[in-house]
Amino acid sequence: MSLFVNGAQVPAPTDPRVSLLDHLREGLHLTGTKKGCNQGACGACTVLVDGERILSCLALAVQFDGRQITTIEGLASEEGLHPLQAAFIEHDGFQCGYCTPGQICSAIGMAAEAQRGVPSHVTDDLGGTITLTREEIQERMSGNLCRCGAHNGIVEAIQAVLVEGVPA
Amino acid sequence: MNPFQYARADDAADALRRGAISGAAYLGGGTNLVDLMRETIARPDQLIDVTGLPATIAETDDGGLLIDAAVRNTALAEHPAVRMRYPVLSRAILAGASAQIRNMATVGGNLLQRTRCTYFYDAEGARCNKRTPGSGCDAREGFNRIHAVLGASDACVATHPSDMCVALAALDATVHVDGAEGQRTIPFADLHRLPGDQPDRDTVLRDGELITAIALPALPTGARSAYRKVRDRASYAFALVSVAAVLQLEGDRVVDVRIAFGGVAHKPWRATKAEAALRGQTITQQVVLDAAAAEFAEARPLRDNAFKPALVARTLAAVLTDLARGEAA
Known part of the structure; x- marks a missing residue:
């Protein structure tokens, strides 16, 4: 049984009690993914599984046999930071930085959802295409809390990359 | 663990x-x-x-949908047939939890999440008959703003937190289960229990039974549906109250109306008394408030949740007047 984390094949834990979050941090020493509440309330542990954003604290690692996990460590390339990483710096999208890996993974997942037309609670027309307005981004990112209160910068960073397409 | x-x-x-x-x-x-x-x-x-069990959403011969239990909540909310024909269901799912949780959660699991309150979770600090039968209930005399006003018992005043289930109750869904004694179907409104003196049991499922699918019947031609949730913050919070409604008019008269409330009881609350009061009527603010009053005639509010009957009534009035004008969902 094995998982693929940022493209590398890694073993699953032998104890089925180990969450995906603890496996990433303690087992694989990928400490970019953060443990906030450890009960599904804060979003700090958000990672991408086959491109979909999930909470790794509520996931048992053994459930992800053969799946592709992407963490914050897997986003930058040899050319530099992921555009969202650069935009968070440019737009002051963090203060302490603890929620940032989850925010950025969540925003990448959100972009894919919006692109395939998944509506949100604030979408007027359930049958229409999605425009990532400020209100839409705020609603779609509501599962990621920032106790420093950097939400305005976070939304601006996401808008800059996903809406305005500004290369960061 | x-x-x-x-x-x-x-x-x-x-x-x-x-x-x-x-x-x-x-x-x-x-x-x-x-x-x-x-x-x-x-x-x-x-x-x-x-x-890993099947996760498809299929059209049925009677014009409805059969939703496998392993379908993820996001997949159900975004399905074109659900968005087009059952907007109340899409809207309810999208009002619940966060995107990450909706991506993880299955339909079957949403139904079987525990009816619960904060005292249920406080294993070290609070008594809870749901967690430990016979130990007592600290919610009844405690902070009970989110708790039940209908159908509660001395043993338990918790509410079922699902938004999706409120829509399924209003849609007359059917739950398909399989178990040692074979397959059976359960009308959605009968799946969840009121607490009575056994609050540790949330549903009528037998030991080992597995939910395999949810069937949605076709809605009547011209029926409109909507969901509205009232909560303490704009997103990512449980409902204080919520309303799911399906409305069919002929001219301006109600031919059929199906209503379910969230946040008021141990289970999604199908408001059959309010429905009966509304059939044949023309939707006005006062007609709806009177119908809601009939539903809440036997409400038993606690210290902190006496606002709920009036809040549900106003929310229902807003939903039904919007639906009658063709403005919702």
Whole structure:
């Protein structure tokens, strides 16, 4: 049984009690993914599984046999930071930085959802295409809390990359 | 977390065989069960992962939909047929939890999340008859703003937190289950229990039974549906109250109306008295408020939640007047 984390094949834990979050941090020493509440309330542990954003604290690692996990460590390339990483710096999208890996993974997942037309609670027309307005981004990112209160910068960073397409 | 053995079920028969063992539990997205296990409130010693079971949404011969239990909440909310024909269901799902949790959670798991309150979770600090039968209920005399006003008992005043289930109650869904005694179907409104003197039991499912699918009947021609949720913050919070409604008019008269409330009871509350009061009527603010009053005639508010009947009534009036004008969803 094995998982693929940022493209590398890694073993699953032998104890089925180990969450995906603890496996990433303690087992694989990928400490970019953060443990906030450890009960599904804060979003700090958000990672991408086959491109979909999930909470790794509520996931048992053994459930992800053969799946592709992407963490914050897997986003930058040899050319530099992921555009969202650069935009968070440019737009002051963090203060302490603890929620940032989850925010950025969540925003990448959100972009894919919006692109395939998944509506949100604030979408007027359930049958229409999605425009990532400020209100839409705020609603779609509501599962990621920032106790420093950097939400305005976070939304601006996401808008800059996903809406305005500004290369960061 | 207590030790357990993990197995991934190949199909429903495999899941049922493994689930027949005492102490076994089925695992969907884990968004409630894993959390409860971490708090050692749930202590299964066998976990049977059923996320690999079929996850399709299929058209049925009667014009409805058959939704496999392993379908993820996001997949159901975004399905074109659900968005087009059952907007109340899309809207309810999208009003619940966060995007990450909706991506994980399965339909079957959403139905089987625990009816609960904060005292249920406080294993070290609070008495709870749902967690430990016979221990008492600290919510009844405690902070009970989110608690039930209808159908509660001395033993338990918790509410069922699902938004999706409120829509399914209004849609007259049917739950397909499989178990040692064979397959059966349960009308959605009968799946969840009122607490009575057994608040540790949330549903009528028997030991080892597995939800395999949810069937949605076709809605009457011209029926409109909507969901509205009222909560303490704009997103990512449980409902204080919510309303799901399906309305069919002929001219301006109500031919058929189906209403369910969230946040008011131990189960999604099908408002049959309000429905009866509304049939044949023309929707006005006062007509709806009177119908809601009929539903809440036997409400038993607690110290902090006496606002709920009036809040539901106003929310229902807003939903139905919007639907009657063709403005909602």
